[in-house]
Amino acid sequence: MSRKPGAIYRKLFSAFGPQHWWPAKSGFEVILGAILTQNTNWSNVEKALAALKQSGNLSADKLKRMPFKKLALLIRSAGFYNLKALRVKAFLKFFFDSYHGSLRRMRLVDKHTLRDQLLGVSGIGPETADSILLYALGKPVFVVDAYTRRILLRHRLIKAEDNYAAIQDFFTRSLKSDAKVFNEYHALLVKLGKDYCQKSKPKCKLCPLNDQKTTFN
């Protein structure tokens, strides 16, 4: 019954294997990516991150000093660049005001306190906050995104009116709180979403979750 999330996880992992998330070389890069990828294709974010790296400014310290307009120009390819430059700056202000720009200091704080603090930063909503908690800080938090919601809706596992917290609860109420599993699980859902559960061209017949031999429902 409520072991569905576990069964789905095993099936996805069997089908796709480890996804090696988050694709970034540092915790700070994860945070930048989490902000830049809001409603944007990841390939466009990679270009923005590459531009920042190319300019030699892929660090909290350098970006803190960088003029807003220069930052906006460098992250142009990620789209919504004025807005996102503002959001990166808002995070950096919080990051230095509260943690001296140190992810190690941030990791010492409990996840609920951190989540509230992150949600207080303009431009950081539930998904971005949870992505930072899980992928940059290693906290056991389940990330819910548009793919997660769409996949569960297609398989009739949630209701259309269910909000972020309800979808998150679908997973967390029956899974052990384990950052390693939450990390892999969200990455696998994104993989499934991209390959088989697109908005316009779903490949539901081919979806690994529809393999009737070892169905989860």
Added chain:
DNA sequence: CACCAGGCAAGTA
């Protein structure tokens, strides 16, 4: 050409 991509905040009623 239309539609979409690992959201969020501000405005409106």
Added chain:
DNA sequence: TACTTGCATGGT
């Protein structure tokens, strides 16, 4: 409280 709209590039 519950919708709607603005934000914008790059790929299919």
